[in-house]
Amino acid sequence: MELMDTQQAAEFLHLKKSYLYKLVYEKKIPHYKPGHHLLFAREDLELYVSRNRVSADYELDRVATMILNNMQTKPTYRPRKR
Secondary structure: OOEEOHHHHHHHHOOOHHHHHHHHHOOOOOOEOOOOOOEEEHHHHHHHHHHOOOOOHHHHHHHHHHHHHHHHHOOOOOOOOO
């Protein structure tokens, strides 16, 4: 596991160190804190970046179309008659 200090993590994420500290304080980014040092695993930072991906309009349109098509093909719920 490759660990980075605060400066390296901020550079990797293209963030200011102060903003990285804010993310740590708000527990929005995974980190290790042995003693008084902050450390970040490269894999955790890569996952953080991928979780914050914003989908393009064409991707959202495709998903919406799939959902709508799926809703039209499913039968509606009808309670059984007794």
